[in-house]
Amino acid sequence: MIYTVTLNPSIDFLVEVENLRLNQLNRIKNEKKFPGGKGINVSRVLHRLGTDTTVLGFAGGFTGRFIEDWLKKEGISTQFVYVGEDTRINIKLKNEKGEETEINGQGPFISPDQYRQFEEKLLQVKPGDTVVLAGSIPRSLSPSLYEELTSRLSDRGIRVVVDIEGPVLAKVASRRPFLVKPNHHELGQLFNARLETAEEVIPYGRRLQQMGAEHVIVSMAGKGALLFTPKAVYMADVPKGNVVHSVGAGDSMVAGFIAAYDQSGDIVSAFQTSVAAGSATAFSQDLCRKEQVEHFRKSIRLYSL
Numbered sequence: 001m002i003y004t005v006t007l008n009p010s011i012d013f014l015v016e017v018e019n020l021r022l023n024q025l026n027r028i029k030n031e032k033k034f035p036g037g038k039g040i041n042v043s044r045v046l047h048r049l050g051t052d053t054t055v056l057g058f059a060g061g062f063t064g065r066f067i068e069d070w071l072k073k074e075g076i077s078t079q080f081v082y083v084g085e086d087t088r089i090n091i092k093l094k095n096e097k098g099e100e101t102e103i104n105g106q107g108p109f110i111s112p113d114q115y116r117q118f119e120e121k122l123l124q125v126k127p128g129d130t131v132v133l134a135g136s137i138p139r140s141l142s143p144s145l146y147e148e149l150t151s152r153l154s155d156r157g158i159r160v161v162v163d164i165e166g167p168v169l170a171k172v173a174s175r176r177p178f179l180v181k182p183n184h185h186e187l188g189q190l191f192n193a194r195l196e197t198a199e200e201v202i203p204y205g206r207r208l209q210q211m212g213a214e215h216v217i218v219s220m221a222g223k224g225a226l227l228f229t230p231k232a233v234y235m236a237d238v239p240k241g242n243v244v245h246s247v248g249a250g251d252s253m254v255a256g257f258i259a260a261y262d263q264s265g266d267i268v269s270a271f272q273t274s275v276a277a278g279s280a281t282a283f284s285q286d287l288c289r290k291e292q293v294e295h296f297r298k299s300i301r302l303y304s305l
């Protein structure tokens, strides 16, 4: 079973505004609401790809109910711990030029007792299961929580995948997760470097892997993606297409990789599916669908570097 952890879920409020002007009234041209948060997106894509998954995390108020109801309708099992304040709403704003601006909320307060309830549920996982720890850690919880959970779970034979930005990423890498997936900007921030090209990314991807992560995927939006395994480095082209909204594209990569690896045990082929899923989501309003992933997968070329 693949368990995803979203400590800070969200409703993603996608809005399109033409000629956005500050200090004036703007009207929305198109709007959509989706359940969001990295682990939740991973589970939604896993489910679409036919892989069993359970969502863990915290949910509160009317926004928390919106997410839980949506997942239930899609047939995805959830084990949320309920909290007193509302789950956050994240604004994803797109203008007429296709530029995307994100404003993410802080999220509700989690009490020590609520955290204990969550941990009890999480620690029921068994050797052979996969746990995805993804997205920001709420301010009321320990910033070292991902590192601690990665060590505890990995030591028990559980495959741990982590998607987090900031200094926590380096600390988590040293606890030997199965996979980490920063984008090139996040990787650059970690090492205080400006990374734009694959050549620039490669030494830093290697460094992150040498810190302890078994596999590293570095996505570079429309410029391709890199996979670092213990034996080799691979580069993938991304398919060309019209980007509708890239929210959840990175999460779809994580889901595509896990779903394909779960089925085939082949890392390189899983990377191909991962890129196909990322791009299929970027080319969609909501997350990708299985047929799209299968379609794009065929056109992705891989190079061993």
Ligand SMILES: Nc1ncnc2c1ncn2[C@@H]1O[C@H](COP(=O)(O)OP(=O)(O)O)[C@@H](O)[C@H]1O
Residues within 6 Å of the ligand: 182, 183, 184, 219, 220, 221, 222, 223, 224, 225, 238, 239, 240, 241, 243, 246, 248, 249, 250, 251, 253, 274, 275, 276, 277, 278, 279, 280, 282
């Ligand atoms: N312009 C684009 N064209 C094709 N694919 C894209 C584009 N932007 C994003 N993607 C797909 O989404 C994946 C993740 O995008 P990226 O922006 O790097 O990550 P994140 O969503 O984590 O910030 C890419 O590897 C690619 O597969």
Ligand SMILES: O=P(O)(O)OC[C@H]1O[C@](O)(COP(=O)(O)O)[C@@H](O)[C@@H]1O
Residues within 6 Å of the ligand: 008, 010, 012, 035, 036, 037, 038, 039, 041, 090, 104, 134, 135, 136, 137, 246, 247, 248, 249, 250, 251, 252
């Ligand atoms: O927990 P964070 O870092 O605030 O990120 C949450 C946001 O990330 C998302 O999961 C999207 O992530 P990606 O675009 O990187 O795949 C949104 O659904 C959500 O609003």
